[in-house]
Amino acid sequence: MDRQELALKAMSRVPEMMGLDQPMTDEDKQRMGEFSANLLKAFRRASTEGGDPFAELSSQLTAFGIPEDQAAQFVRHLAQTVKEAKEAPLPPREVPHGLSAWEYYELAQKYKQMGWTEQARAALQFAIGLDGSGEGGQKALRFLRTKIPRNSVPYAAEQRNVLGFNQLCAGDIEGARRTFQALIEECPDFEWPYGNLGSLLIQMGDIDAARGVLHKALSLNPDYTNAWLHLARLHALESDFAAAYECLARVAEIDPDEPASVSIRAAIDDLAAE
Secondary structure: OOHHHHHHHHHHHHHHHHHOOOOOOHHHHHHHHHHHHHHHHHHHHHHHOOOOOOHHHHHHHHOOOOOHHHHHHHHHHHHHHHHHHHHOOOOOOOOOOOOOHHHHHHHHHHHHHHOOHHHHHHHHHHHHHHHOOOHHHHHHHHHHHHHOOOOOOOHHHHHHHHHHHHHHHOOOHHHHHHHHHHHHHHOOOOHHHHHHHHHHHHHHOOHHHHHHHHHHHHHHOOOOHHHHHHHHHHHHHOOOHHHHHHHHHHHHHHOOOOOHHHHHHHHHHHHHHO
């Protein structure tokens, strides 16, 4: 995965930000497609021209009802992600020997960003072996359980999952759904496409189908935090706030450092207060 593809992963919060309050209407889907297409163009310009091609996107986010400060923060995050992706050296393909537990943990995060999950798995296992009871080893263990597929998957399958995600962000909802469904049929033990499909189905308003897909993901990996977060969104849309908060409590138990919990909890708090 090249650096532009790495930068595209910053779009993971776009569907979440636009689809949390309610299932998306056809008009919303069209606007999301237009926004995501502009976002892709901005990533490409940032990769070649530099500058700040994301600034103009703030107004499009606020058109979805996203507060101006949250939209501005999101755009700043995109710009910073691209900057870091352009400047960061690529990690070695082969996991090196002789590093400390913390160095292996940090290297695993870089591998994960690159989509090299098997290298990330190996680096995390080294970290755990070196410092299993220490802070570095415990962070590595949480990362392994929550951010890496429970079972080894082919690199091609990981790239198919990225393809589906990019289709979703480009507004090709049906194409993304077909990609995730086909990947699930081919790799039924790979939890990530279940999580992505569940999020997509929530956006489409197909809550019952989303529930089944997300529960399947959690049956494959009970520590898959993204699935718990999507399930929290689903329960909030049904006004079952007790269940939504239980999902967030489960995430806090599995990984207290999960950054997405904060924004999702705030959105659920807002819904619960209405």
